[in-house]
Amino acid sequence: MITVKNVHKSYGLQTLLEEANLQINAGDRYALVGPNGAGKSTFLKMLLSEEFPDEGEIQFKRGITTGYLPQENAPVSDLTVLEDSLAHTEDPDGRMAAKAKAILMGLGFKVTDFERKVNTLSGGWAMRVAMARLLVEEPNLLMLDEPTNHLDLESMLWFQNYLLSYRGSIFLISHDRQFINTVCKAVVSLENKTLKVYSGNYEFYVRQRAEDKERLEQAYRAQQAELADMQDFVNRNRSRASTASRAQSMLKRMEKVERIVLPEEAKKLKIKFPQPQRTGVRTLELKDVYKSYGDIKVYQGLNFDLERGWKMAFVGHNGAGKSTLLKILAGAIPVDKGEKKLGLGVKVGYFSQHRAESLDPEKTVLQEALGVPRDLNEQTVRSVLGSFLFRGDYVFKQVKVLSGGEKSRLSLVKILLDPPNVLLMDEPTTHLDLDSVEALVSALADFEGTLCFISHDLYFVNALASHVVHVHHGKVTLYPGNYEYFERRKKQQEEEAEEEN
Incomplete structure (x- = not known):
């Protein structure tokens, strides 16, 4: 084709x-x-x-x-x-x-x-x-x-x-x-x-690429050792008349050797969330919450608890209310009725699906990062920016010229510079490349705080979720385990319901 x-x-x-x-x-x-x-x-x-x-x-x-x-x-x-x-x-x-x-x-x-x-x-x-x-x-x-x-x-x-x-x-x-x-x-x-x-x-691909890299490095080391021996022979023999011609021949052989060149290592994202201050057992609680958008009633009398250390994925069909629930927990939108309670020592961080809108397009990367509530010196901020691949003069780029992936990375930088102990994330992998997703999974797996997230990336969900919350018709159902367990359990419940009918 x-x-x-x-x-x-x-x-x-x-x-x-x-x-x-x-x-x-x-x-x-x-x-x-x-x-x-x-x-x-x-x-x-x-x-x-x-x-x-x-x-x-x-x-x-x-x-x-x-x-x-x-x-x-x-x-x-x-x-x-x-x-x-x-x-x-x-x-x-x-x-x-x-x-x-x-x-x-x-x-x-x-x-x-x-x-x-x-x-x-x-x-x-x-x-x-x-x-x-x-x-x-x-x-x-x-x-x-x-x-x-x-x-x-x-x-x-x-x-x-x-x-x-x-x-x-x-x-x-x-x-x-x-x-x-x-x-x-x-x-x-x-x-x-x-x-x-x-x-x-x-x-x-990952395994084979690693093996290819190892083989190339072994060949490079062997060639460098051989070239070093050849150069040593030349150095020892070029000044003596009896062996000068042999040294010259060796030099010509060295010139004909096709050098193995090791490729430049791609710079990778480094993410490490600071371990947060410990909270009480119950971090967030919703009591009898009502939320509507005009005539559309999303939640009526919703009760919800989030406990310390849980890594919870919200799943459900489009329009079920997953993002609305996350925004309510984050305090990004008000409820019509009901109560939201924060647990002891809780500090919430919210990574919005529309995170680019929370960035000032006219500011530089460095100005945006320095704008977090904590009082941090420029050296500390530039160090964190560097670990997110914003190095050198890159920090003086305006936000409006950044790619989607770069804006996502900058939003993550702002969370790390003012670290929460309850992290709420809406589609965090969008615009990130595969290596960056892997770095984020690793960092969140080590995060000792509480995590709630929505993601379309099944690998990300299964790698992190300790609990799954199914959002459906204004109700939330909690399942312990990852998405694979949720799918099995939901199928089992549907089969049991069919047998009863």
Whole structure:
């Protein structure tokens, strides 16, 4: 379908690709991975002919169709949701309309949303319409840049299962390793200016890459030892007339040796939450809470307890009230009626889903970090910023020019500079790359405070959750264990209910 041959690509002084090669065939399912700034999105744009190689070529099989979902800011139309989802379908009939409706509902839309204008939706919901349009169209090659960023857990699981039966090829970028493992058959690594295919899941890629690195380092050490011996021979023999010619021959041999070059290590995010002040056993409590948005009643008489040390994931369908519950706990929105109690010594930190809105776009990274309530000196703040990859003059960049991932990292910096003992996080992995997600999982696993979070990243949920709260029709049900246990228990309860009926 697509052949990438000896491609070179640079931006100014930065070389992204050198002699890169890749073959994408019918039925292939690739996940493209690599450190931030390696050029993953640029490579996708070259596959879309939106950008072009400096050298080499990208060949396309005649007649193939491609579909592309950008990471954000998909074009927005004044069509209705249903009309837009069918916009790339010629003469849509009833069967295609039914297909579009099923896809839209799988992605979290209600029947009452079908006639809403796309330009009245939020950015995240407009992205779901763009995703539905692609799935209805069914191109030969589906190219997706962080497709799960705008999905909740339930719609992500539906989308994941839908892709398993997708008939075309898939080429995607994602920070969600479980999504990669489920959907993709191989990993394409864009690192050190080249492309390399690993035929297996993400864990296979990590193991194989580590083994490749170890082999290269062993070969480098062996070559350096051999070159040192050759240089020693030259040094001992070049000044004596009887052996000078042999020394000269050795020098020529050394010049012909193709040197092994160790690639530069990618800088990785370092996160360590300070261990917080100990709280009482009960950290947060809601008593008989009511909350509505206009005519929509979200909670009526809600009671909720959160205990010290729990790591709790909120799950439920879109619109069930997960983010509302998190905002109530954070004090970000008022309740209509009822009471919220903070436990002894509790200090709450809130990591909003719309965290970019809490940052001042005109400030620099350093100014924003210095704006936390605690009185900290600049050296301390710059040290923490450096561990989050904001180094040197980078701290003088304005917030408005930062990427989504950089804004997420800056929001995490602000939490670390004024550390809470109860941490509430809404979609914390959005816009983070795979290595950053892993660093965050490790830091939160070591965090001795209390954690409540919402996430569409199943790996993140299963790695951290000690409890799952299912939010459904204004009620919350607590399940001990991670999401896998919750799924098993919920299925068991449904089977028991069927037997009773």
